[in-house]
Amino acid sequence: MNRIRLLIMGLLCLTCLMAEAQTRKLSGKVLDPQNTGLPGASVLVKGTTVGTATDANGEFSISAPANAVLVVSYTGYLAKEVSVGRATSLNITLDESPQMLSDVVVIGYGTQRKRDLTGAIASISQADVKNLPIARADQILQGRISGVQVTQTNAEPGGNISIRIRGTNSINSGNEPLFVIDGFPGAGDLNSINPSDIESMEVLKDASATAIYGSRGANGVVIVTTKKGSSKQSSVNFEAYHGLQTVSKMYEMMNAKEFATYLNDVQTLTNRETPASSKALPYTQDQIAGLGEGTNWQKQVLRSAPISNYQLSFLGGNTDTRYNLSMNYFNQQGIVINSGFQRGSIRLNLDKKISNKINVGFTSQLTRSVENRALVNTAGSSEAGGVILDAMRFNPALPVYDQTGAYTYLNGPSGYVELVGNPVAYANKVKNQYSNFRGLLNFFGEYEIVKGLKLRTSAGTDFNYSSLDYYLPSDIYGGSNSKGTATRTSGSRYSWVNENTLTYDREFNKSHALTLLGGLTFQEFNFTDFATSNSNFFTNLLESDNIGIGANVLPPSSSRSKNNLMSYFGRANYRFMDKYLFTFTMRADGSSRFGPNNKWGYFPSGAFAWRVIDESFMKSVPVISDLKLRASYGVTGNQEIASYSSFARYTSNAYTLGGATRVIGLSPNNIPNPDISWESTSSLDFGIDLSALSNRITLTADYYYKRTKDLLLNVSVPVSSGYSTVLLNAGGVENKGFELGINSVNINSGRFKWTTAANISANRNKVTDLNGEYERFVGTSSSSIFPSASNGATSLLRVGEPIGAFYGYVFDGIWQTQDEISASKRTGVRPGDPRYADLNGDGLIDAKDRTIIGQAQPKFIYGLTNNLTLGNFNLNVFLQGVQGDNVLNMNRYYLETGGYINGNKLQSQTQRWTGPGTSNTIAKANSTLRRGTGITSDIVEDGSFLRVKTVSLSYTVPKIAAISNVVKTANIYVTAQNLFTFTNYSGYDPEVNSFGASNLSLNTDLNAYPNVRTFTAGIRIGL
Structure with a gap:
């Protein structure tokens, strides 16, 4: 036992x-x-x-x-x-979840939990782009938010960017979104905002989210929140990066020998076809034999250029006070010689808790920027030209400098080429400097009257002083006739705003929650401009610094204007059982821009969201982490017209009496319209927010329909009235589309993590009304290219078609023989000329044969980001794409045969037509048929592209014990931007619009600044 x-x-x-x-x-x-x-x-x-x-x-x-x-x-x-x-x-x-429902996002006049949102709001934080060398704050949005198209319309340093949120709403009025910076609405664009100062950007897309901004919300709203201090600990952060920009693509042009041969061919054919005006060939065969590659003028004008950025910030505070002081210097030299952009800024944000009931604070920024602009007109005439275009068409047989060491003065040989000046001389000697100083300050105070009831008042100002300093010297071709031209312009933009809101937030019986917001706001905008110009200078040494020494003084000009906006607004958010969400908004705006009969506009919206995930039946579906359905409808407005547009205005006229006395008179300038009012956009949105697999996959999808009516449209009137147009509320535009955004955590185990963020959106735009007209010709390229009014138009507004429809003739090959021409009964053409399709079959090629030959608006846009982390290494790869749009490549009008004949051509033109059967795509050397024809389908190209926008590799330096009490964080990174672009577009870059944010001349490429490929290395240190 x-x-x-x-x-x-x-x-x-x-x-x-x-x-x-x-x-x-x-x-x-x-x-x-x-x-x-x-x-x-x-x-x-x-x-x-x-x-x-x-x-x-x-x-x-x-x-x-x-x-x-x-x-x-x-x-x-x-x-x-x-x-x-x-x-x-x-x-x-643990890694932060960018899509967790407990996140708080910034909305109009407040914040809200993401789980409680009823509208279509997307957010992006500084952490998403921390390793990217971003020149402009609005580039943060590019390709990263569905439904938002960000286009670099001008790649020149400091150049413009256009933003379209859910399509193009207006024809004559503005289409850019409203920017709200730290609560200051209507703060212009973001070019002067330091991107490193930004904490987050929220994009408000549907009427439920934007109606709180009423008459300025039709094009969407972008809310920018800058960094505040920290109540936990103080820190000093330093960041610097330096890089090199290179030309991503060049046009392949004829070399000197090929161009000389081309000029001889032009003259030979011209002599044969018009013997009476024949003249000698520009080059002898011996001269041609002695020519080689010659001068590559693009390489002389373009260069590799540095880019650098330095940021120093101090953040800290305690439980009562928070502060953020940051200083930044950004310097981007342009790839075109003598171009560049510099920006210096200082920001101080401070907020303080005075007591348990009172909080006060302010945000402030001062910015100074200087932009050396390169896109000057080198032709010295109305003919389209500029440093970029002339570098391509200038004779490659000529050197940059002549035998004396001075710049080669003029294109040659004289009589055989168009007269344009040396583009290198223009780039180096013309002064075209734009300077800007901007201050943005906003003060606030908040008082909790009783628990849940808060009064907030803010007062802010945005002041902007700009100047342009221009001098065209007399010793280059463009300035020879005027003997030097100097211009000085200055302008100021000043606005102030006062906003007062009362917010009540309370829960009842754990089943009901109510947030009420009421507000009153006043805002005023003031504008002044001054310009003076002179010419005929006896010396170029002083440039525009002593403008009075010019002998041909031109009358100065000045202007002043202002407009006011007064608004009342309210919003109610009601939450029942934490799963049934309601939002109701109303804003009333009174604007001085509109007529006395329609000063006030009213903009309501309503939205409902159902948190399906919180229903008991969803507990049996564990794979679903969150599910919410949304629906909203509302009305927003657009007031972007010039001040005093509703009133009778006068313009000055100068007359010379008696051959000597200059007399100034006034005459009416417009037809007044006291009934002019807002454009009105009604918007319907249905959305779904879905998370699965413990939030490893999140999805947001929206379908929207927007209809804009009462467009602020310039309508034609009989010329017998003494005017050409009158501004009316007439016409309509429709946008509808689908948006999808998906974020996934693909791998999250141990030291390795892989996440993906993807978005895609499709918008369909359509003109629904043109005040009874069926179509209207719009857009322009150059009056010297298309001299007649009908041919000068590059686009068409037509009911049932989208804004930005290219309109012209269909290219149909090359006429091969005289017999072919005779059989067609065509006149005015010869073998080797381009042929255009006879669409109506009447045997003639005239305006009746024009048709829509392309669309500027894309079928869909998309972005894809993959973020991989292995230990202390992080790799971020960002792809951006546009599909289904067209670009009008006006450069090809100059660079191909069939247009202007007397300039250098694309290298492909060496395969031009020289006899029957030799080419059916490229016209003969001396063909000029395209010149008076207008735009044609062969220069309207597919603008689709997929771009490897950013590849960034960073390394977080482990803490070193010896200095860990000083250096808290350290990170180094290398980044490549615009690394590859996959496209069929033949120009520099398919993301282009030489006419900026114009609604009527979209996607036009003429003398545009080339896009750049950028390589940078940077470091961030936290102390």
């Missing part, structure tokens, strides 16, 4: 020893990405009910068997599974 007892006791001891060997104590710490402990994080042994929570420092202790898997989760962070292995101590870092 004793032996049996001893045996049993031995077995029990062995079992205990085995259990002790398999289950052991495990300790660790749960951290956020900044290595701060997360208190209250859940730590669970997978497949069991064994679990614990972290303490105030983020530390935990748990009993876990060998090779167990811990499931660690924390609100606002992505859950992570960690294999224990043989470890006895673990540090587990």
Whole structure:
């Protein structure tokens, strides 16, 4: 019996020893990405009910068997599974979830939990673009938010960017969104805002979100929030990057020998066809034989250029005070010689808690920028030209400098080529400098009257002073006739705003929650401009610094204008059982821009969202983490017209009496319209927000329909009235589309993490009404190219078609023989000329044969970001694309035969037509048929592209014990931008519009600044 007892006791001891060997104590710490402990994080042994929570420092202790898997989760962070292995101590870092429903986003006049949103609002934070060398703040949005098309209309440093949110709403009025910077509405564009200062950007897309901004919300709203201080700890942050920009693509042009041969061919054919006006060939065969490659004028004008940025910021505070002081210097030299952009800024944001009821603070920024512009007209005439275009068409047989060492003065040989000046001389010697100083200040105070009821008042100002300093010297061709021209312009834009809001926020019986907002705002905008010009200077040394020494003084000009906006607004957010969400908004705007009969406009909206995930039946669907359905409808407006447009205005006229006395008179300038009012856009939106697999996959999809009516349209009137147009509320535009955004956590285990963010959107635009007209010709390229009014138009507005429809003739090959021409009964053409399709079959080629030959608006736009982290390394790859649009490549009009004949041509033109059967795509050397024809389908190209926009590799330097009390964080990175562009477009870049944000001349490429490929290396240090 004793032996049996001893045996049993031995077995029990062995079992205990085995259990002790398999289950052991495990300790660790749960951290956020900044290595701060997360208190209250859940730590669970997978497949069991064994679990614990972290303490105030983020530390935990748990009993876990060998090779167990811990499931660690924390609100606002992505859950992570960690294999224990043989470890006895673990540090587990959780990554923030960009799509967690507990996130708070900025909305109009407040903030709201993302889970409670009823409108279509997208957000992007500084963390999403922290390793990117971004020159302009609005580039942050490019390709990263569905429904938002950001186009670099001018790639010149400091150049413009156009933003379209859910399509083009207006024809004559503005289509850019309203920018709200730290609560200041109508703060212009973002070119003067330091991108490194931005904490987040919210894009309000549907009427539920934008109606709170009423008459300025039709084109969407972009809310910019800059960085504030921290109440936890103070820090000093320094960032610097330096890089090199290179030309991503050049046109392949004829070399000197090929161009000389081409000029001889032009003259030979001209002599044969018009013997009476024949003249000698420009080059002898011996001269041609002695020519080689010659001068590549593009390479002389374009260069590799540096780019650099330096940022120093101080953030900190305590429980009562927070501050952020930042200083920035940005310098981008242009790839066109003598062009560039410099910006220096300083920002101070401060907020202070005076008491438990009172908070005050302000945001402020001062910015100074200087832009050296390169796109000057080198032709010295009305003919389209500029440094870029002339570098392509200038004779490659000529050198940059003549035998005396001076710049080659003029294109040659004289009489055989168009007269344009040396583009290198223009780029280096013409002064075209734009300077800007901007201050943006906004003060606020907030008082909690009783619990849940807060009064907030703010007052701010945005002042902007700009000047242009231009000098065209007399020793280059363009300035020879005027003997030097100097111009000085200056302007100011000043606005102030006062906003007052009252917010009531309260929950009732745990089932009802109500937030009420009411507000009153006043805003005034003031504009002044002054310009003076002179010519005929006896010296170029002083340029425009002593404009009075010119002998041909031109009358100066000046102007002043202002407009006011007064508004009342209110919003109610009601939440029932935390799953049925309602939003109602109303704004009334009174604007001085409109007539006395229609000063006030009213803009209501309503929205409903159902949090389906919170219904009891969803508990049986564990794969779904969140599900919300949204619907909204509302009305917003557009007031972007000139001040005093509703009133009778006068213009000055100068007359010379008696051959000497200059007399100024006034005459009416417009037809007044006291009934002019807002454009009105009604918008319907249906959306779904879905998360699955413990928020590893999140999806947002929206369908919208927008209809704009009462367009602010210039309508033609009989010339017998003394005017050509009158501004009316007439016409309509429609936009409808679909948006989809998907974020996924593909891998999140151990040291490796891979996330993907993708978006795609499709918008269909259509003109629905033109005040009874069926169609209207719009857009322009150059009056010297298309001299007649009908041919000068490049686009067509037609009911049922989108804005931006290219309109012209269909290219149909090359006439090969005289017999072919005779059989067609065509006149005015010769073998080797381009042929255009006779669409109506009447045997003639005239205006009746023009048709829509392309669309400027894309079928869809998309973006794709992959972010991979392995240990301390992070790789971010961002792709951006546009599909289904067309670009009018006006450069090809000059650079191909069939248009202007007397300039250098594309290298492909060496394969031009020289006889029957030689070419059916490229006209003969002396053909000029295209010149008076207007735009044709062969220069309207597919503008679709897929771009490897950004590739960035960063490394987080591990903490070094010896200096860890000084250097808290350190990160180094290398980045490539615009690395590859996959496109069929033959020009520099398919993302272009030489006419900026024009609604009527979209996607036109004429003398545009080339896009650049950029390589940078940078470092960030936190102290």
